[in-house]
Amino acid sequence: MVARRTIATFETSMTSPNTILEITDRSFAETVMQSKVPVLLAFCADGCSASQRLQTLLTNATRSHSSAMIAKATPTESPELLARFGIISLPAVLLFNGETVCYQFMGELSQRELHELLARADGKNFINQDHPAMAQP
DSSP states (O other): OOOEEEEEEOSSSOTTTTEEEEOTTTTTTTIIITTTEEEEEEETTTOOOOHHHHHHHHHHHTTTTOSSSSEEOOOOOOHHHHHHHHSSSEEEEEEEEEEEEEEESSSSHHHHHHHHHHHHHTTTTTGGOTTTOOOOO
């Protein structure tokens, strides 16, 4: 069985499994800030090998049982978000709980680090939990 990856533009508050939502400057507030579940937002660039590896990890993570929403943004569609969150290097990962950035990391994540981060996002108190690979903003 071959897994399919679907990248969709967020238009409703519902997501389906195996979907990575595509975030833009225009859709950010509705999709991320008003989400009722944690949102892991990855900033990735086309043609960047590190970004491509992260996107593969994110695709695999959509099959996990995490309650977190997984989304991605590109520099061409989200220049205001890059500036707003001080993203100066790609790939970059931010974990949101509503309007709060709980974790921010620039660079590559391993599969283990990504799964640990998603597992912590499922916890009730994940904002205050430390993760050695994550830098808090």
